[in-house]
Amino acid sequence: MNIINPKALIAEDEAILRQELQDALVQLWPELDIIASVDDGIKAMQTITDLRPDIAFLDVRMPGLSGIDVARLAQHPCHIVFLTAHNDYAVDAFDQGAVDYLLKPLDMGRLALAVQRLRQRLSQQPADLSALQVKKPQEPLRWIQASVGSQIRFINVNDVLCFRADSKYTKVITAKLEAYIRTTIKDLAAQLDADKFWQISRSNIVNVAAIDAVQRSDGGLALRLQTGDEWLSVSQAFQHQFRQM
Amino acid sequence: MHKDLTISHGAHDRKASISWPLLPMLAVLGLLGYARFASACSAWLADSLAILLAYTLAQTGLCLSQKTAWLKYASQRWFVLAVFMLLALLAGIWVETVFWPPLTASHSAWILPAVLIVFIFATILPAAIDLEITHRTQASLAAEASKHNLERQMLEAKLAALQGQIEPHFLFNTLANTRALIHQDAARAEQMLNHLIAYLRAAMPDMRQSSTTLGQELDRAAAYLKIFQIRLGTRFQYAVQASDELRSCLIPPLAIMSLVENAIKHGIEPQPGEVRIDIRASSEAGQLLITVSDNGRGFQDELGSGVGLLNVQERLLALFGEQAELQLQPGDKGGVCASISLPARTSELA
Numbered sequence: 001m002n003i004i005n006p007k008a009l010i011a012e013d014e015a016i017l018r019q020e021l022q023d024a025l026v027q028l029w030p031e032l033d034i035i036a037s038v039d040d041g042i043k044a045m046q047t048i049t050d051l052r053p054d055i056a057f058l059d060v061r062m063p064g065l066s067g068i069d070v071a072r073l074a075q076h077p078c079h080i081v082f083l084t085a086h087n088d089y090a091v092d093a094f095d096q097g098a099v100d101y102l103l104k105p106l107d108m109g110r111l112a113l114a115v116q117r118l119r120q121r122l123s124q125q126p127a128d129l130s131a132l133q134v135k136k137p138q139e140p141l142r143w144i145q146a147s148v149g150s151q152i153r154f155i156n157v158n159d160v161l162c163f164r165a166d167s168k169y170t171k172v173i174t175a176k177l178e179a180y181i182r183t184t185i186k187d188l189a190a191q192l193d194a195d196k197f198w199q200i201s202r203s204n205i206v207n208v209a210a211i212d213a214v215q216r217s218d219g220g221l222a223l224r225l226q227t228g229d230e231w232l233s234v235s236q237a238f239q240h241q242f243r244q245m
Numbered sequence: 246m247h248k249d250l251t252i253s254h255g256a257h258d259r260k261a262s263i264s265w266p267l268l269p270m271l272a273v274l275g276l277l278g279y280a281r282f283a284s285a286c287s288a289w290l291a292d293s294l295a296i297l298l299a300y301t302l303a304q305t306g307l308c309l310s311q312k313t314a315w316l317k318y319a320s321q322r323w324f325v326l327a328v329f330m331l332l333a334l335l336a337g338i339w340v341e342t343v344f345w346p347p348l349t350a351s352h353s354a355w356i357l358p359a360v361l362i363v364f365i366f367a368t369i370l371p372a373a374i375d376l377e378i379t380h381r382t383q384a385s386l387a388a389e390a391s392k393h394n395l396e397r398q399m400l401e402a403k404l405a406a407l408q409g410q411i412e413p414h415f416l417f418n419t420l421a422n423t424r425a426l427i428h429q430d431a432a433r434a435e436q437m438l439n440h441l442i443a444y445l446r447a448a449m450p451d452m453r454q455s456s457t458t459l460g461q462e463l464d465r466a467a468a469y470l471k472i473f474q475i476r477l478g479t480r481f482q483y484a485v486q487a488s489d490e491l492r493s494c495l496i497p498p499l500a501i502m503s504l505v506e507n508a509i510k511h512g513i514e515p516q517p518g519e520v521r522i523d524i525r526a527s528s529e530a531g532q533l534l535i536t537v538s539d540n541g542r543g544f545q546d547e548l549g550s551g552v553g554l555l556n557v558q559e560r561l562l563a564l565f566g567e568q569a570e571l572q573l574q575p576g577d578k579g580g581v582c583a584s585i586s587l588p589a590r591t592s593e594l595a
Binding site: 013015016020039061064085086106142145153154 | 417418428558573
């Protein structure tokens with residue numbers, strides 16, 4: 001399968017940059033047929049489905065859908081080139097054999113190289129990007145947006161004494177307020193700094209710095225937080241954390 | 246023996262350093278019982294009782310002065326100890342006169358008080374001094390630590406502010422636009438550069454300052470937003486509203502910028518179609534209220550690892566305590582309304 005006049009889509013939300021890329025491609029690859037230039041991710045998805053381009057230049061940060069989401073969800077396989085302003089985690093996550101990426105401001109030499117690679121690859125089947133995932137850098141959680149009534153409160157994670165499962169929600173308890181979030185205890189446990197927060201049962205995660213006392217009771221362990229009189233029991237599965245002390 | 250233990254422990258752990266004077270008290274009771282039971286009156290019994298009782302009382306004084314939390318000042322602790330040492334001395338003399346009446350006749354009257362004083366001082370004073378020194382060292386260490394902690398937090402906040410000042414995405418995208426505009430529309434390229442220069446000039450603030458004026462911060466935010474107006478074109482609008490007299494109010498550097506950058510990154514850029522940002526400053530009852538509202542994408546994630554807003558919150562807390570507040574609320578027409586409320590001042594913040 002050799003394509004003489006390959007069809008291309010450009011998806012870039014900033015008009016000036018879109019125009020620049022289009023002009024550069026016209027110069028570098030006169031046979032390329034730029035069938036559409038769009039300014040958001042949703043239009044990009046639509047265009048890929050409707051017009052079936054061979055190549056898509058996708059900005060990573062776009063309104064609606066990110067370039068990565070577009071590549072992952074696209075119904076029609078095409079060769080993808082990502083555009084990004086900063087060599088950030090999004091780029092690190094790519095299998096660089098499957099796709100190409102260009103840094104903004106565009107370097108014309110680099111763009112020419114990308115064009116050369118695309119010409120070679122056009123005869124091959126485009127890479128399947130449906131499993132493309134952005135690896136987020138593993139940074140511990142620092143803050144939480146939680147609702148208190150109609151307000152969204154901004155809670156520093158160090159101020160949290162305890163997270164508690166409460167029907168469909170998770171209650172965030174600080175010395176000053178109690179708020180609710182939708183994230184489950186299990187998901188929270190994976191994101192919190194494991195040195196500062198310990199899960200003690202299926203429904204409770206406590207801030208280690210807020211533990212006032214730990215005691216043995218009926219063969220199990222129970223702990224009390226600095227602000228409360230209530231004893232929280234530590235389930236068997238989570239007691240190992242306390243033995244290290 | 247007892248005394249030696251006291252001092253050697255004192256060096257390691259203050260809590261374990263003094264034992265309640267139970268042992269000498271038991272000995273006193275034992276001897277008293279023996280004296281009563283045997284109706285014996287003798288010099289050795291009287292001397293032992295006097296010394297043991299004096300020691301018991303003096304040690305009790307030491308325990309009370311050092312182990313109880315309600316004596317906050319060193320002077321109070323020394324006073325309690327002195328009272329108990331005096332009591333110990335008097336009790337010793339009293340015991341000797343009761344159990345060995347011939348004392349007054351046979352002993353020289355000054356010997357017993359002198360022996361008691363020497364004994365009490367030798368056993369109790371070194372322990373008391375040692376404890377007092379530990380006490381003070383710990384108090385000054387704790388004060389030092391909390392001071393360092395505060396300084397460290399301020400430094401961290403500044404560092405984070407410096408690092409987060411110019412976002413690479415913003416800088417490179419703006420440069421990419423400027424370069425493209427040189428060919429497409431040279432006059433606008435020049436405008437873009439002017440805005441970028443204005444923004445960068447203000448983005449390199451003197452970090453020794455803990456505050457800038459509201460006016461400076463609003464100008465900086467405006468330069469930043471003008472850049473976005475060129476980049477995003479007609480789909481983006483903004484407005485800045487503040488009365489002239491408020492512009493001289495002092496606010497922490499980068500606070501407004503953090504809110505604006507947050508609105509752009511999480512609200513405006515991901516939202517297709519017409520978008521806008523409004524910055525307003527007003528004052529009421531001595532409080533300055535700054536709001537940054539957008540009609541963008543609104544809240545999506547409830548958990549974050551970003552430092553920007555947290556950093557603002559921590560700086561406000563460090564500078565104003567409870568008097569300042571950062572709040573985020575869903576906007577009236579979608580999007581987010583972020584507001585900072587802080588005391589309206591025109592003289593130094595901290």
